[in-house]
Amino acid sequence: MKKSMVTFLFGLIATAAFSQTSIPTAEVQIKTATLAAPADKRAGATVYGYNQKGELVQLRKGTNEMVCLADDPAKEGFSASCYHKDLDPFMARGRELKKTGKATKEIFDTREAEVKSGKLKMPKQPASLFVFTASDENVNLTSGEIKDGYRRYVVYIPYATAESTGLPLAPEGPAMPWIMHPGTHGAHIMITPHPDTKK
Template structure:
C-alpha cells in the first residue's frame, strides 16, 4: 500500500521542510540568485502555473450537482502534467476570501493543489505549487487571516531576507488554469476551455542574471518582481498585453 504524505499545516508553517530539502532554502538576504542553467532548465520544463485567486469565495457543499469531490479533484489535479497528477494533494478553498482549506485528497506527491469554485460567476480556478513553496504560501494565508492583506508581500520579503521564512533557492514551479464564463458550465460540470498560466519562482533573479525581459510579452516568458524573494518567471500562451 502506498503511504500517503501527511497534509500540510493550514494555520502554521509546516515543519520538516529544511530537513526534507537540505540546501534547498535561501540563506538570509544576499544569497546568490539561482544559476542561469537552472532557470533555463525550468523553462525547458515549462508547465509552471501560479496566479492570484479572487477573494470572496463562498463555501461549497461537498456534493453540489455534478461538482462532486471526484470532479473537483480531477479538475484541480489535471492542472499538472500527467506524471504529477495522481500524487497531488488537493484542497478546496472556502470561507471568507477563500482562506479556509478543506482537504479533498491527501497525496504522496510533490504538489499541493488549491481549487476555487465560483459557480455563480461560472469560474473555476486551480493553482498547484511545489511543496517546497508551502511555507511561503502558508505564511501568506496566515497574514491575510490576520487582516494584513495589504502588507503580505512586504512582511514575507522581510522575513525571507532575515532568514525566518523558508523559500527555495532553486527554481520551484506553480501551475495554474482558469475556466471562466463560456468555458465552464457549473450545471453539468463540463469544461470546454481553461487557459493556463505557467510560473517558475527564481528568488532574487534579475533581468541581468536570467536574460529575461521584465515587461509582459505576448507568448514569451518574462520576469516579474525581479531582485526580490518572490521573483518569478511568467509565461502565458496568447497572453493579452498587460495581463497575467
C-alpha cells in the first residue's frame, strides 16, 4: 500500500511537471504570439516559437515588417512579443547570449560594445516593440484564448537622451512616455498603460 502510494505521488509530480512544460501546437503559438502586435500587423508577421523539443524555430514566414516571439513554455506566466524586423539582430544576439548563461548586465554590456564596434547593427530609425503578458490561469493553451492580458509598448531609438527627446527619465503618471538607458545602444521610449486598461 505504501509503495503504491509513493508511485502514485511520483506519477502526479511527473504529470504536473510535464504539463507545465508541454508545448502548444504551432497554430496556438502563432495565434497567441501575434496578440502582441497591432491588429493590422498580425496576419503578416513572422512568428518564432517552440518545437516539441523546446527549441526556438520559425513557425511562420511573414510578409510584413513585424517579427513575433511566442511565449516560452518553460517560464512561468505568459509573455509574447512582437518587434520591427530591423531589431531582429539585436534581439537574436540577446537570446544567444542569454543561452550561454550571461546575466542581464553582461548581455547589455556585450551588445553595447558590439554596436559601437559595428559588429551588431541597430536600426537607423525608431523601431517598435510590443509585449503582451498574462497570468497562466488566464491562458488556454488548447484554444489560444487569453483573458485579462496586458500590453506595453517600447520604441527603440539608439543613443537618444532625455535632452534629445524631451522625455523624462521616469514616468510621472500612468502611460506617460519616458526614456530608459539613455545615451546607449539600448535607449528606448517606454509606455506602460495603467493595469486597468488591459484587455
